[in-house]
Amino acid sequence: AEGDADKGEKVFKKCKACHAVGEDAKNKVGPVLNGIVGSPAGANPDFKYSDAMTEMAAEGLVWDEESLTAFLTKPKDFMKGTKMSFAGLRKEADTENVIAYLSTFN
Numbered sequence: 001a002e003g004d005a006d007k008g009e010k011v012f013k014k015c016k017a018c019h020a021v022g023e024d025a026k027n028k029v030g031p032v033l034n035g036i037v038g039s040p041a042g043a044n045p046d047f048k049y050s051d052a053m054t055e056m057a058a059e060g061l062v063w064d065e066e067s068l069t070a071f072l073t074k075p076k077d078f079m080k081g082t083k084m085s086f087a088g089l090r091k092e093a094d095t096e097n098v099i100a101y102l103s104t105f106n
């Protein structure tokens with residue numbers, strides 16, 4: 001199903017403590033997420049990722065709809081050892097919508 005970017009902007013409030021998007025975005029606790037949809041994981045040269053992220057990136061992880069959905073639903077199940085301290089989005093619609101919102105920064 002197609003996500004709704006406007007609804008996703010509201011969902012992104014849950015991410016904002018740690019992530020920024022948009023023109024003057026800077027890395028915070030988590031990396032800037034501009035262009036993340038469709039991109040290789042762990043590819044921000046100015047961000048220090050966990051070993052878990054670095055390993056999955058080396059194995060070829062790309063943030064497509066499927067992998068983002070899995071990661072955002074249960075980060076620590078999808079990526080054992082990730083330093084993203086976020087319980088996960090429980091509603092499938094929230095995940096779809098936040099991915100649609102992130103896609104507007106590609």
Ligand code: HEM
Nearest residue numbers: 014015018029030041042043049050053082083084085086
């Ligand atoms: C990593 C999305 C919430 C901290 C990431 C990545 C994505 C993402 C796509 C991978 C980035 C990359 O490969 O460059 C989101 C979304 C969130 C959210 C959409 C809300 C639904 C949070 C929160 C925190 C956080 C609340 C802090 C408490 C981090 C950290 C990483 C990360 C530290 C790096 C993980 C590692 O190296 O293992 N996030 N995130 N995120 N995020 Fe989040």
